[in-house]
Amino acid sequence: MAITPTLAPLPDDAVDTLVLGRRIRHLRTARGLTLDELGAAIGRAASQVSMIENGHREPKLSLLSQIAAALGVPVAELLREEAPSRRSALEVELERAQRGPLFASLAMPTVKVGKSLPTDALEALVRLQAEVQRLLTEKAATPEEARRANAELRATMRAQDNYFPELEEHARRLLGAVEHPGGPLSQRGTADIAAHLGFTLHYVHDLPHSTRSVTDLANRRIYLPHGLTSSSDPRSALLQAIASFVLGHAEPRDYGDFLRQRVETNYLAAALMLPEAGAAELMREAKAERRLSVEDLRDAYAVPYETAAHRFTNLATRHLDVPVHFMKVHESGTLHKAYENDGVRFPSDPLGAIEGQPVCKNWTARIVFAIPDRFSPYYQYTDTPTGTFWCTSRVQGSSEGDFSVSVGVPFQHVRWFRGRETTERAVSRCPDPTCCRQAPTELADRWADRAWPSARPHASTLAALPTGAFPGVDTTEVYEFLDRHAPQG
Template sequence: MLDSLTVGRRIRQLRSDRGLTLDALGTAIGRAASQVSVVENGKRELKLGEMQKFAEALDVTVEQLLSEEAPSERAALEIALERIQRGQLYATLGLPPVPVRKALSDEAIQTILGLHAELERMHGERIATPEEARRANTVLRAQMRQRGNHFAELETTARELLDAVGHLGGPLSQRVASDLATHLGFSLHYVADLPGSTRSITDLKNGRIYVPRGQSPDADPRTVLLQALASHVLGHEEPKGYAEFLRQRVETNYLAGALLIPENTAVEFLQRAKAQRELSVEDLRDAFSTTYETAAHRFTNLATEHLGIPVHFLKVHESGSVVKAYENDDVVLPTDALGSVEGMIVCRYWSARQVFDAEDRFSPYHQYTDKPTGTYWCTSRIQSSSRGHFSISVGTPFADARWFRGRDTTTRFASTCPDPTCCRKPPTDLSRKWQHQSWPSARLNSSLLAALPTGSFAGVDSTEVYEFLERHAPAAQ
């Protein structure tokens, strides 16, 4: 696509350099001076034939006219000023346009551009409310459901990367993960002073990836590196909004998971297990040496696409609130008025809550639950971290439970949620006894009152990142 503003300013600069008037250039190309002026002001795109005529008249090539660089620093400022005045934000201000004249100094233009940039920042900060984020998350989850949570293009990318380093299958070792970094042109550096707001930092200038020296005992050290590599491979640029930030996170997590549990070998493994009616998230975890959560995620990526099994996934905090959720099996997840699931409370009779009461936390927990849309079988496990205890659950409709180990469980509960009488509304006798005789002191989550973290990379302190890179950058040769 032609940038009519840049092309127009280049034509004006070339005309001026050659001492031509608007009339003279118009005569040379067979157009009126007014039509040339419209082109120079970037208000009309040129067809190829017209471009060739301008190039001949100005004694340059078409490629030179199409150069993306502004013809001068002054022209760059004028182009930027024109561009913001044609934008939606400037239009909402109700201000008259600023004529771009020679009398308008460079400093004045820079001041206007700076003020506009600050307005954009404040506007973006204002719209990045929890409501906006929840809407974006709801849209993204619907898109994932539409494709069965299977991203074929990312599976292909993972396969090509693994082939490039000669990985033949089985668990992905840390050595192979390092080989991937080398293949992509990066060296690994383990540091003790990584900014607290980051999981890793990629130095694109010097081809370095910095990861923490001391890994959390509940984290997979390969995942942090693979996620950093995934962002590079996918060509992610600085996100322009929270929806794009979320999409990038989903893509990097997916590609990292596809590298840890490759599709071809995982599908063969799962198909054999299905034929034996022994599907198990634990077995997938053990076969590829990953965390239970990674294995559960990958199961949802592959189960519907390759096994024909609809599923749902839940990660629930011990308080009962949803951290992550996905479904394509018509289970009714708790939602707010915006359709968002994250932060909502799961029914206390679901497997995701009942598993916290299980005495045996070493063995997988299985349960049938009668829900408004049918009976579902679920398998759940507790995963502990520095942020608390979480349950990871994978479920499927009753008809598909026959493919899973643990289908013979006798544990069964009934749930009528979202009906408030199911588990949210206290029984009548208890309410009558205690409603006016108690006053609980709520443990308020401060994040409920806070705006979303600001910045393109939500919550990341850019100053800390740049200071870190400055400290660790290799000395100039």
């Protein structure tokens, strides 16, 4: 099967000498000129022209102008980014690979890329290089690599107080374009944003199981599930699809890029549902009256509690000067995702990653699962080795089980919040194992040699992360879906 390589983009101000050289060679041979003849026309030796054509030398603009004049084309024609032919594109790809770090690390002899190299051999070498690169990337896509990428992303979010002004500006422009009056964004308003961007919406019953939505960029269609679960917000999947388009997301280069894109789409979707100006003003008024509440933000904008909690962390530090932390914890006690800039210490592994780590049983996020009242918020103070924190928490259901969603602040900032009068208090000594992970001595003595539990490990415990451009997505299924639904003719 023939392949057409896609050349990696270069910085805006860089000249791709390999493509430039191939364009010059292509035009020279098309005009029947030899190296000596072109060299004579520009006052250079044939060897110098050959160096340029092989991408080993970048000519100055004055020399480039002479070459263009000799070939009878404008300079812009030489500087076009695409290779002049498929064969040239393959040559450039192989040359670039041989000059890259992968070939250097393998200590392989280089292949002379010239006319004598058959096209089928050239294709085979380019494909072999791509496959080796893919295998190396797949090998690197381990749980360790994912945890490291997650830790780095969380550090970036902390450094910015989880506030991204460029994403807020995108939200303002989109809302302004559809003349959103402020307040909650209706489902109709969400559809208006899609229409403003030139998309039509199509609700289907056969959406690929591994996706929340599918965007057909060629025909400007967004496909969404026909049915939604009771816990789903009908705006969320559409806004995330819109966000990816607006932000110009391309296929993720690695797992870190995938995680960054996910954070950006979630952030922009929330910024559209809870516009900064109105939400920040509501929060400022609530702080002035000492009645800050995630529930009030949720109710004012008609969004799920988790969305309101996320948005609260975006705006609290920037607009209220209140440091916060956020946690989403599975009913099994493991940390699903979290954010902090207030000094709370989450459990972490040696790589600094927190996902999948067991949360102290005395923290609000764990105790809330035992509270029979699932409709009222639960508040608690927790004394920890890094200080006392107040937290509010709720439990929500999902197809993967129950999760608690919690927002907390250091003790000195609790005076601004509803629920500060709670008398619930706990002490956590974690990571000291005697806090809640180590069984009491009497209990351990009675059962240590008489018990053998069978663990229920997650399927991904030992597996590498899903590979592919979009981890976890079956691209074949997606492409078949698009084929079925694409407009005919």
